[in-house]
Amino acid sequence: MATLTPRQQQIFDLIRSSLQHTGFPPTRAEIAAKFGFSSPNAAEEHLRALARKGVIELTPGASRGIRLKVSRSDSELPDQFSLPMAGVMQLTLPLVGRVAAGSPILAAEHIDRQYQVDASVFDVQPDYLLRVRGLSMRDAGILDGDLLAVKRAGEAANGKIVVARLGDDVTVKRLNRRGDTIELIAENPDFPSIIVQAGREEFSLEGIAVGLIRPGAF
Template identity: 50%
Template sequence: MLTRRQTEVLDFIRQFAESESMPPTLHEIAKGMGFSSDNAARDHVRALARKGAIDLVEGTSRGIRLRDAGIPLIGRVAAGSPILAAENVEKRIQTQGGLFNEQPDYFLRVVGESMRDAGIMDGDLLAVKKSHEARNGQIIVARLDEDVTVKEFERRGRQVRLIAHNPEFAPIEVDLATQPLAIEGRAVGVFRSY
């Protein structure tokens, strides 16, 4: 079982490796996590290795190898925080390859019935591929001000409509000239909770 700080370090390593296509050095971990020295990063990395979260390759500055720890399940997203922030991760879910057309980067627990007619129900786990772009008709995870929502994307020039798949919910109208909208990812599948 990882401590909260170890989970944050592991998430930093994972995010760095995804964005830079290589693992971070101890110095990069220390700097990114706000540690006062590389020794603090070394202690956390060694603890992660002892607990089996990573493997260490001796004799190289980028000798951290991530083990497949599963896909993070994001619960309630804290206002203003990145979706993949450590405090949002409930647990990690192991999946088999080929389960989805695209490998998801995370699962998001669905809250509410706004997408029920698209087969996305309250409590379902939505498989999401990180992306900052979407085509009309795709179901996306969007951040609007401080809220995160799942809706169908439709854009005409500067005007965006986030469309619910339930007649009880009106579309959300967004004028990109006056209101920020961030696309966090595209839906690539769903797990039903029973």
């Protein structure tokens, strides 16, 4: 890992901690508030310095578009990867590609491959990785082709990013329950939210997002 200044190390640690505890990086405004910067622009300068040193990757136009860089060693198998500062404990997670209509998300025919991931990067251990399709969650830093780490769950608190099944479709959205109404919120103004009445048979939760990996970084 590149040599960082004390402040850069603090910001890097904040990003890593946020990913571990929430599954998503902080915004520039959150970084500025944490360290007492006068504006988010100051946070942006530190992030650009970290990007130049090769320890993070920035996604233009996304408020949470910050990725920890993924490193790959020659000793690893082709279908495996590890994150920076890997620990001893490793998880082997199935990668789910396209989900066929009406079938279980972890059905054997949906599994593209197995990935080995450093367990220490997740505060909550995921059960599988889901390949993201589309840009409806762009402003949460979730892009087309990303690997979303998911913990299987049938319930989730408001504000959590979830994997939900709507009829024959599986989608990733932010959950908001209001009485008997379920709102699945997109993190991109180009995409509308989805409104579902609670109790409808075609809606179910498949899991909660607990982390994110961008495979193009290795």
